[in-house]
Amino acid sequence: MNVRLYIWQRLTAALMVPLLLVHLAVIFYASRKGLSAADMLARTRGSVSWALFYGTFVSAVAVHASIGLRTVLTEWTPLGTRASNIAVIAFGLLLAVLGFRAVVAVVLI
Amino acid sequence: MAGTLQVSLWRGGSDGRYVDYEVPMRDSQTVLDIVTWVQRNADATLSYRFACRVGMCGSCAMTVNGRPRWTCRTHVSKVASNGRIKVGPLENLPVIKDLAADMQPFFEKWQRAQGRFAPSKTRTDPIERIAPDSPARLAANAAIECINCGVCYAACDTVRWNPDYLGPAALNRAWTLVNDVRDAANMERLTAVAADSGCHACHSHQSCQEHCPVALNPTASIAGLKRKTAQAYLRGEIKP
Numbered sequence: 001m002n003v004r005l006y007i008w009q010r011l012t013a014a015l016m017v018p019l020l021l022v023h024l025a026v027i028f029y030a031s032r033k034g035l036s037a038a039d040m041l042a043r044t045r046g047s048v049s050w051a052l053f054y055g056t057f058v059s060a061v062a063v064h065a066s067i068g069l070r071t072v073l074t075e076w077t078p079l080g081t082r083a084s085n086i087a088v089i090a091f092g093l094l095l096a097v098l099g100f101r102a103v104v105a106v107v108l109i
Numbered sequence: 110m111a112g113t114l115q116v117s118l119w120r121g122g123s124d125g126r127y128v129d130y131e132v133p134m135r136d137s138q139t140v141l142d143i144v145t146w147v148q149r150n151a152d153a154t155l156s157y158r159f160a161c162r163v164g165m166c167g168s169c170a171m172t173v174n175g176r177p178r179w180t181c182r183t184h185v186s187k188v189a190s191n192g193r194i195k196v197g198p199l200e201n202l203p204v205i206k207d208l209a210a211d212m213q214p215f216f217e218k219w220q221r222a223q224g225r226f227a228p229s230k231t232r233t234d235p236i237e238r239i240a241p242d243s244p245a246r247l248a249a250n251a252a253i254e255c256i257n258c259g260v261c262y263a264a265c266d267t268v269r270w271n272p273d274y275l276g277p278a279a280l281n282r283a284w285t286l287v288n289d290v291r292d293a294a295n296m297e298r299l300t301a302v303a304a305d306s307g308c309h310a311c312h313s314h315q316s317c318q319e320h321c322p323v324a325l326n327p328t329a330s331i332a333g334l335k336r337k338t339a340q341a342y343l344r345g346e347i348k349p
Binding site: 001002003004005006007010071074075076081 | 267270271303304305307309310335338339342343347349
């Protein structure tokens with residue numbers, strides 16, 4: 001890890017702390033109130049706020065997890081730095097695609 | 110104190126093996142005493158390294174019962190397990206022969222981390238006045254007494270997993286120079302330690318601090334370097 005990756009990983013970690021707390025609070029709220037899927041979609045559809053909230057969350061997760069996985073791959077597998085970089089870029093893109101697909105599903109569709 | 114110790118010493122290169130010896134037990138006996146006894150009385154071909162015998166030179170570090178230690182200051186009574194002692198060369202370094210590890214990669218990393226003083230003045234300039242209680246001097250003082258023994262390097266998990274990692278000793282040395290106001294090469298030094306396999310590769314496991322025979326805390330020095338390099342990078346002063 002170099003200083004640029006280090007800063008990105010710390011920044012995304014700091015960003016995720018409040019986002020995670022809100023996310024957990026939302027889960028508790030939805031389950032305690034007994035909201036159905038239709039109730040939840042009624043709240044999220046067309047909501048710019050939820051789109052921004054989970055869009056930011058997905059972006060932070062994709063960056064943070066990829067940097068962490070890069071360290072695991074370079075230290076614990078025979079993959080070199082170059083192969084690890086390619087693998088984690090693919091992994092980050094996969095996380096981003098899956099995450100944004102879910103955001104689109106609850107906000108737009 | 111009477112009796113004998115069962116001592117296993119590593120013999121050969123990296124493909125060697127442990128060989129058992131019986132060594133007489135003595136009062137206040139150190140691990141280095143044991144190794145020396147074997148060389149003088151059992152097998153003169155045993156290779157190992159030592160110099161000062163008083164914990165100053167950092168030459169005699171070896172792996173004792175699985176832990177890296179300075180053997181001249183390690184008493185047998187504190188480390189023997191049921192009268193048995195197993196001594197090998199330092200880990201994370203190539204083996205030259207028997208108990209002598211090759212320190213070349215260790216010192217090459219001191220050079221990679223710019224662990225040498227770069228003077229900013231000439232002999233004709235007045236002597237720099239440094240307040241002993243200034244924060245930079247206090248930080249340097251806390252890290253400066255390294256004896257280059259390699260114990261922290263042998264104990265470091267990150268070095269084990271990433272052979273390119275600069276390691277705790279070289280980074281600790283860099284931290285003392287970063288805090289030396291007389292030094293002229295700090296941007297080059299921060300650039301060197303901010304690269305891949307530099308200070309940011311440290312996982313803060315703190316094995317270096319746990320094993321350091323002179324009770325230094327290289328983990329704290331590395332944390333200081335992480336802060337300094339992050340600040341310099343955000344100001345655009347260095348590039349990774």
